[in-house]
Amino acid sequence: MVENGVDRSAERPVAVEVDRVFRRFGDFVALDHVSLKIHEGEFFSLLGPSGCGKTTLLRILAGLDLADDGVVRIGGVDASAIPAHRRPVNTVFQSYALFPHMSVRDNVAFGLRMKNVPEKEIATRVEQAIEMVQIGAFVDRKPAQLSGGQKQRVALARALINRPKVLLLDEPLGALDLKLRKELQVELLALQRNVGITFIFVTHDQEEALVLSDRIAVMRAGKIEQLGEAESLYENPKNRFVSQFLGTCNLIEAEVQADEGREMRALTPFGTVYFAKRDRGPAVAPGTRCTLAIRPEKVAVASPGEAGTNKVPATIEELVYIGAETHYILKCPAGKLTAYVMNSVLGPQGLEIGNRVTAHLPSSALLVLED
Amino acid sequence: MAGEANPRLARTEVRFGERLTAQAELLRSSLTSGPGILWVSLFLLLPLAGIGVISFLTRGTYGEIELPFTIGNYRRIAGFGLLGFDAQYPQIILRSLLLGAGTTVVCLAASFPLAFFIAGQPERRKQLALTLLIIPFWTNLLIRTYAWQILLGPDSFLARVASTLGLAEAGRPLYPSVFAVYLGMLCAYLPFLALPLYTAVEKLDWSIAEAASDLGADKLRVFRHAILPQLVPGMIAGIILVFIPATGQFVVPDLLGGAKTVMLGNAIQQQFGPSRDWPFGSAIAFVGMAVVLVGLYLQSRSAAAREGEGLL
Amino acid sequence: MRRVSLPLWIASGFLYLFLYAPIVVVIVYSFNASRYGGPWRGFTTEWYPAILANADKLDAAKNTLILGVASTLIATVLGTMLGFGLSRFRFRGKKFFSFLMYIPVVIPDIVMAVAMLMFFRLVRDRFGLFQLGMTTMILSHVTFQIPFVAIVVRSRLVGMDAGIEEAAHDLGATSWQTFRHITLPMILPAVVAGGMLAFTLSLDDFVVSFFTTGPGSTTLPILIYSSVKRGITPDINALSTLIVLVSIVATLAGLLFQRPRDSRQHPGGKL
Numbered sequence: 001m002v003e004n005g006v007d008r009s010a011e012r013p014v015a016v017e018v019d020r021v022f023r024r025f026g027d028f029v030a031l032d033h034v035s036l037k038i039h040e041g042e043f044f045s046l047l048g049p050s051g052c053g054k055t056t057l058l059r060i061l062a063g064l065d066l067a068d069d070g071v072v073r074i075g076g077v078d079a080s081a082i083p084a085h086r087r088p089v090n091t092v093f094q095s096y097a098l099f100p101h102m103s104v105r106d107n108v109a110f111g112l113r114m115k116n117v118p119e120k121e122i123a124t125r126v127e128q129a130i131e132m133v134q135i136g137a138f139v140d141r142k143p144a145q146l147s148g149g150q151k152q153r154v155a156l157a158r159a160l161i162n163r164p165k166v167l168l169l170d171e172p173l174g175a176l177d178l179k180l181r182k183e184l185q186v187e188l189l190a191l192q193r194n195v196g197i198t199f200i201f202v203t204h205d206q207e208e209a210l211v212l213s214d215r216i217a218v219m220r221a222g223k224i225e226q227l228g229e230a231e232s233l234y235e236n237p238k239n240r241f242v243s244q245f246l247g248t249c250n251l252i253e254a255e256v257q258a259d260e261g262r263e264m265r266a267l268t269p270f271g272t273v274y275f276a277k278r279d280r281g282p283a284v285a286p287g288t289r290c291t292l293a294i295r296p297e298k299v300a301v302a303s304p305g306e307a308g309t310n311k312v313p314a315t316i317e318e319l320v321y322i323g324a325e326t327h328y329i330l331k332c333p334a335g336k337l338t339a340y341v342m343n344s345v346l347g348p349q350g351l352e353i354g355n356r357v358t359a360h361l362p363s364s365a366l367l368v369l370e371d
Numbered sequence: 372m373a374g375e376a377n378p379r380l381a382r383t384e385v386r387f388g389e390r391l392t393a394q395a396e397l398l399r400s401s402l403t404s405g406p407g408i409l410w411v412s413l414f415l416l417l418p419l420a421g422i423g424v425i426s427f428l429t430r431g432t433y434g435e436i437e438l439p440f441t442i443g444n445y446r447r448i449a450g451f452g453l454l455g456f457d458a459q460y461p462q463i464i465l466r467s468l469l470l471g472a473g474t475t476v477v478c479l480a481a482s483f484p485l486a487f488f489i490a491g492q493p494e495r496r497k498q499l500a501l502t503l504l505i506i507p508f509w510t511n512l513l514i515r516t517y518a519w520q521i522l523l524g525p526d527s528f529l530a531r532v533a534s535t536l537g538l539a540e541a542g543r544p545l546y547p548s549v550f551a552v553y554l555g556m557l558c559a560y561l562p563f564l565a566l567p568l569y570t571a572v573e574k575l576d577w578s579i580a581e582a583a584s585d586l587g588a589d590k591l592r593v594f595r596h597a598i599l600p601q602l603v604p605g606m607i608a609g610i611i612l613v614f615i616p617a618t619g620q621f622v623v624p625d626l627l628g629g630a631k632t633v634m635l636g637n638a639i640q641q642q643f644g645p646s647r648d649w650p651f652g653s654a655i656a657f658v659g660m661a662v663v664l665v666g667l668y669l670q671s672r673s674a675a676a677r678e679g680e681g682l683l
Numbered sequence: 684m685r686r687v688s689l690p691l692w693i694a695s696g697f698l699y700l701f702l703y704a705p706i707v708v709v710i711v712y713s714f715n716a717s718r719y720g721g722p723w724r725g726f727t728t729e730w731y732p733a734i735l736a737n738a739d740k741l742d743a744a745k746n747t748l749i750l751g752v753a754s755t756l757i758a759t760v761l762g763t764m765l766g767f768g769l770s771r772f773r774f775r776g777k778k779f780f781s782f783l784m785y786i787p788v789v790i791p792d793i794v795m796a797v798a799m800l801m802f803f804r805l806v807r808d809r810f811g812l813f814q815l816g817m818t819t820m821i822l823s824h825v826t827f828q829i830p831f832v833a834i835v836v837r838s839r840l841v842g843m844d845a846g847i848e849e850a851a852h853d854l855g856a857t858s859w860q861t862f863r864h865i866t867l868p869m870i871l872p873a874v875v876a877g878g879m880l881a882f883t884l885s886l887d888d889f890v891v892s893f894f895t896t897g898p899g900s901t902t903l904p905i906l907i908y909s910s911v912k913r914g915i916t917p918d919i920n921a922l923s924t925l926i927v928l929v930s931i932v933a934t935l936a937g938l939l940f941q942r943p944r945d946s947r948q949h950p951g952g953k954l
Binding site: 513666 | 687691692694695698699701702703704705706708709712722761762764765767768769771772773774777780782783784785786787788789790791792793794795797798799800801802805822823825826827829830833845848849850851852853858861880883886887889890894904907908911915923926927930931933934935938
């Protein structure tokens, strides 16, 4: 399977393979022939807005739902006929789903008890699990007496104690407040590196996905829009959706005019613009229309009056001070551009609303989108 | 192109984590729901159908049930007896329907203040208020009804108040009377309406009322247009729970009413008791059943229009 | 908008008073020293021991208890299974049968009573089974108890987080293990609550018992009815007081068991 221009399929063993999985609910198609391969030991995220199918896919992997068509292979074995309780897979649920009538200890021990593991071994492994997620302090309490973060850890311990081949996590940090979420993200990452098993993580929070994942699959309406490592997804989004879902982008309509060797020349509402040819992304011939995209942090803001290629005169319409950065909304005759500038110098940048500036769009930073 | 269903997995589902083939689901349904449904069907639904059949048979000389089939029983209920028009049974039916309707109206009137009262209590007191409402609901109706005989007896407080106010003769009990019957019915059925209505009030979206008031509507209009429509489903549920059993109520008219207040329930008891005319009694009972079925049908229509299931 | 005004307090106060007046009157008059009922003639507790000495009343009490316990046990088992089946599985005609299950809840008890009476008589004439008596009463009681138990159990199951059973399967439990270790403990309070309510229903029933009873199977409500027809006596009040107290205890117990353990449930009894 070719990803991001490089054939990765020979590299690491495949833990989970999804092969043209199709799932519909009545008229609604939740998964539209989705395929992907997840490697052993990877922290893999399914990222997308609500309704994109990420949770449905996760549940099919867990055995909690059945695909209408297509095959799921876990460790190379076709899992379609294997019921949930016999799959080497465990899930951490969004609502934690802790057993309310059992103590934390019994919750954690549950999986082992169901498999008739001897009590002595259970006791040791429970201790290890408790140690791993640091829930020793409330091991005899019932779930109702725990906070969200504590319940989260219990859910993790309960799942990991079974030593599954794959751990599935369904937006586990969604219900927590920001600070707690960030703390747990760090812990989760460390845990995964420690334990070394494959994690498949579902989230709608792009920042979370970027922080935690080795690779991300961006999903929309039952399809995978783009799959790859975090950096490559961010720097080379394929289409408008991905460019706006991970971070944000300035979008510029362009009509390609000429091929000038290492760059292409195009006519845009902002004037003539040159963009570099890249080995990724679609090739565009002169005479075609396309959409160019440039990340706001790549737009340089310079003093007014500078002329030159890819330089657009503009006025500052709005500025938002975020602390580490200042965000500018620049008004040009042709439209608006957003620029992020780092406040790397002490004191304000000295720019105010109404000031005239020049926006510079470096040709190497302009991407061609597929739509 | 839509995916073709994998034949191996056709009609298999995973529910609550468990794989169910179509056969497995059928087996489990039968084993779990089967016994209960069979029991109720055998001992109630089948007999009810039986009553329908029997209502078309005739009374024998000594009270047996015999052929021929006849619609004579129903004709009698409609007023066309052997000796020309006899309004007795049409009156009984009308009276029962009126009693049902009247009880419903009175219960509605009393339920509104109760529902809003309970909903307006702080959490602790709310539970207490609900519990206090539920307790009489589960207390023996026979006992509560005969207690009204004491409460309305000749020397009781209420009787004395009534005679002082000139509403009744001194020294006479306030029963049997239509008033006493309605009192007993209200006492019997108030929680049946108050509880569903309370549930609806509890779920009220007050922001709609606030918005209406904000836009200048006075209290009455706010109530009529912003609050009442939200309560309709709860009201309907409660009305069904009151109207249907009330039309067929036997104990209350029996203990608190007299010859002037013979209802469906009394009439049925009469035919199955002293008069030993079971076919005729069945016909009357069947009329009562008709009310039940119509009411349930209306309820399920209203419930389906709302969300999904009815009470079950 | 949520504060309760004074008129509302007064109206509700009256209504609560109205609802409890009969109960209070019965309890109070059970201590009435007047021999033949009627106005208050002084305080006495003599009627309570008198009940115990009366063979008829003791018989009726015994019958009522046997009837209550037997029917409750059967109805709780069948009703729980029904509630479970209705909430979990789909089958053809399910909507129709759910609708039918609602009939015993709303039907006037006398219509139900005569239908059953008719059934038992026909069966007796044809097959010799079902002589009117304790058996027929138990069969009848179970019939109207089942839907109530099913409703209580079903609403507990419907309110339960589906994820919990999914989690159990995910962790390796088979269907039976999940039911035994997870589902059953979680619905047990609802099952007990349903049982309590079923018992109360049986205890309270007069009309159905009246029509399906036979010689030697008189229950307390039937006894009370015949006595009331002849004129209310204080020992009947004493008997009624005891019945009322048992109902109240059973109802409270039922409500207690339905109290939500997790915040997901909607509080409050029968509904």
